[in-house]
Amino acid sequence: MKLDFTKMHGAGNDYVYVDCTEKELTNPGKISEYISRHHFSIGSDGLILIMKSDKADFQMRIFNADASEAKMCGNGIRCVAKYVYDHKMTDKTTITVETLSGVKTIDVNVKDGKVVSAKVDMGEPIFKCADIPMISDHFMFVDQGLAMDKTQNEVYNGTAISMGNPHFVIFVKDVDNYPVTELGPRIEHHPLFPEGVNVEFVQVIDKNTVKFRVWERGSGETMACGTGACAVCVAANMLGQAGKQGEPLTVICKGGNLTITHGNDNHVYLEGPAEEAFKGTVEVPEN
Numbered sequence: 001m002k003l004d005f006t007k008m009h010g011a012g013n014d015y016v017y018v019d020c021t022e023k024e025l026t027n028p029g030k031i032s033e034y035i036s037r038h039h040f041s042i043g044s045d046g047l048i049l050i051m052k053s054d055k056a057d058f059q060m061r062i063f064n065a066d067a068s069e070a071k072m073c074g075n076g077i078r079c080v081a082k083y084v085y086d087h088k089m090t091d092k093t094t095i096t097v098e099t100l101s102g103v104k105t106i107d108v109n110v111k112d113g114k115v116v117s118a119k120v121d122m123g124e125p126i127f128k129c130a131d132i133p134m135i136s137d138h139f140m141f142v143d144q145g146l147a148m149d150k151t152q153n154e155v156y157n158g159t160a161i162s163m164g165n166p167h168f169v170i171f172v173k174d175v176d177n178y179p180v181t182e183l184g185p186r187i188e189h190h191p192l193f194p195e196g197v198n199v200e201f202v203q204v205i206d207k208n209t210v211k212f213r214v215w216e217r218g219s220g221e222t223m224a225c226g227t228g229a230c231a232v233c234v235a236a237n238m239l240g241q242a243g244k245q246g247e248p249l250t251v252i253c254k255g256g257n258l259t260i261t262h263g264n265d266n267h268v269y270l271e272g273p274a275e276e277a278f279k280g281t282v283e284v285p286e287n
Contacts, residue, residue, distance in 0.1 A: 001284045003031070006083065007042060007277040010075030012223025012255015014277070015048045015062075017083055025049060031284055032063035036219075042282055045219045048076050050083060056096035056103045058084055064218030071100035072164030074120055074226015074270045081106040082115035082274040101164030108274075119271040122227065125234045125262070126162035134160045135192045143239055148186065156187070159235045163268065165217075166197045167231035171241055175203035175213050184215025200228045202235075204242050211252040223255030230268045233260035 032047035053059035141160040148154040196217035243249035
């Protein structure tokens with residue numbers, strides 16, 4: 001099967017985008033797993049389908065590199081807005097997109113007829129453990145120790161937050177040299193997170209800036225994570241680590257910078273670039 005696609009990224013968080021407004025794609029999870037392989041196929045953090053919606057202007061479905069379906073992607077949704085505007089599927093500069101985490105609103109910044117960046121209303125952060133979901137006797141899990149085994153000899157302080165996807169935010173002194181690729185998958189599959197969890201390792205640079213690396217469930221370490229950056233901002237504000245509610249915080253990712261604001265309305269706003277890398281056609285086995 002020949003599949004036409006567009007490769008796009010937001011701050012290095014890259015996905016393969018397919019227009020499914022006229023024809024839906026069968027078995028998208030397996031296709032995502034196949035095409036996401038670096039060196040052997042296109043290579044990406046996953047697959048995003050752009051579809052029709054009866055609730056919003058468009059619908060987005062996201063599949064990770066391991067074939068699992070994600071609920072939301074802050075970097076990916078900005079690129080969806082760019083795709084539909086640049087391809088003249090809409091002339092709106094405020095676009096609504098249906099996701100598994102609800103309908104999100106995106107304001108696009110247009111230059112010379114093309115979207116260069118966008119701002120997404122990511123909704124309100126969720127702290128209730130049962131809704132993240134996280135198995136805990138606590139109502140919320142904020143700056144508390146996560147024991148890696150029953151002996152409790154290895155414990156990591158962190159904060160559990162959902163921004164459409166579950167996140168566990170840990171503050172560290174030196175993120176560049178932190179064992180993200182060793183610890184990330186262990187926390188991702190921790191038994192207290194029944195659906196897995198994205199893990200953010202955060203270093204405070206100054207009162208208005210933080211730097212982080214992210215281990216995404218289903219994809220591994222990625223260049224950026226939009227919902228993760230939002231969780232980082234909320235945790236940094238809440239714990240007095242950096243920034244404050246109502247003011248923008250610069251969040252440095254491996255792939256670029258994002259600007260996050262935990263608004264006084266309790267909504268979190270994500271601003272960042274949306275870029276097209278290239279278009280192409282890939283041969284996908286029928287099986």
